Amino acid sequence: MRIGVLGLKGSYSEKAAKQWIARNVCGDDNSLEHCSDIQDVFSLLENKKCEIGVVPLENSIEGSVGITLDLLLEKDVNIIGETIVTIEHCLLSRGKKEDIRVILSHPQGLGQCRNFLKKTFPLAELRTTGSTSHAAKLATEFEEMAAIASPETADVYNLDILMPNIQDRKHNHTRFVVITRSETTENMIKSLKQADPYSTYKTSIIVYLDRDRPGALYSILGEFARNNINLTRIESRPSKKVLGDYVFYIDLEGNISDDIIKDAIYNIESSVGMLKMLGSYPGLNSCCESN
Numbered sequence: 001m002r003i004g005v006l007g008l009k010g011s012y013s014e015k016a017a018k019q020w021i022a023r024n025v026c027g028d029d030n031s032l033e034h035c036s037d038i039q040d041v042f043s044l045l046e047n048k049k050c051e052i053g054v055v056p057l058e059n060s061i062e063g064s065v066g067i068t069l070d071l072l073l074e075k076d077v078n079i080i081g082e083t084i085v086t087i088e089h090c091l092l093s094r095g096k097k098e099d100i101r102v103i104l105s106h107p108q109g110l111g112q113c114r115n116f117l118k119k120t121f122p123l124a125e126l127r128t129t130g131s132t133s134h135a136a137k138l139a140t141e142f143e144e145m146a147a148i149a150s151p152e153t154a155d156v157y158n159l160d161i162l163m164p165n166i167q168d169r170k171h172n173h174t175r176f177v178v179i180t181r182s183e184t185t186e187n188m189i190k191s192l193k194q195a196d197p198y199s200t201y202k203t204s205i206i207v208y209l210d211r212d213r214p215g216a217l218y219s220i221l222g223e224f225a226r227n228n229i230n231l232t233r234i235e236s237r238p239s240k241k242v243l244g245d246y247v248f249y250i251d252l253e254g255n256i257s258d259d260i261i262k263d264a265i266y267n268i269e270s271s272v273g274m275l276k277m278l279g280s281y282p283g284l285n286s287c288c289e290s291n
């Protein structure tokens with residue numbers, strides 16, 4: 001199976017993909033297709049150059065990865081799994097700490113270390129890269145450059161770890177989702193290892209109200225509350241139509257094959273402008289349950 005992942009060797013997305021594959025994919029005939037940015041992972045899927053993609057969705061410090069949310073809405077994909085990676089950002093360089101003038105990382109990496117950077121390198125130029133591993137690769141070129149990336153990338157790119165664990169919060173976790181083209185989802189799920197019979201399922205949907213009216217969101221949330229369905233995440237994201245117009249990303253506990261979930265989503269769908277079903281998949285309950 002070909003798996004599209006963000007970043008080069010050593011990226012956190014690569015780590016997430018390896019974690020998920022080990023637990024869920026049968027056989028060992030798998031290859032990672034490294035992509036320079038998140039859009040490329042979705043493009044690889046769309047062009048049938050890979051069977052699944054692994055992309056970052058949200059981080060415990062910096063919040064959601066906007067481009068992933070947007071592409072989950074725009075592209076014809078389903079979510080078939082998720083995995084959580086513990087993030088341990090390090091400052092990597094060939095040079096000395098006192099000589100660092102430019103610091104590179106993925107926007108999430110820079111954001112998760114915002115206070116550290118302000119305090120320790122107030123004059124450094126910050127540059128964004130497509131992934132933390134790309135930052136590490138670029139940092140090999142100049143001694144005054146440093147990258148914010150995983151400790152593993154220090155070995156991959158022969159960089160020194162100038163400072164370990166630099167993120168602004170000790171506990172730092174990123175949730176990744178595993179995506180497939182929608183027409184292959186059913187077969188892909190059948191090809192996976194049998195899910196843990198005790199695992200709780202999660203269902204992810206995207207809802208667009210199309211016309212705002214008092215109580216509109218309340219009526220959606222009420223449908224879940226009345227049926228005792230627990231929401232694990234709800235997030236608004238600009239619809240990109242007009243300022244103040246939003247789509248809502250909702251994760252809930254349960255499987256669409258459960259009648260209660262199916263009926264609730266059916267009732268909501270009849271009262272909103274758009275409802276996109278992203279998928280039902282074995283869910284992870286907390287950052288301590290990474291797989």
Ligand SMILES: O=C(O)C(=O)C[C@]1(C(=O)O)C=C[C@@H](O)C=C1
Nearest residue numbers: 011012013056106108131132174
């Ligand atoms: O750049 C990487 O290594 C990634 O996998 C991307 C990413 C992200 O987009 O959130 C993943 C984990 C961290 O939060 C930092 C960067």
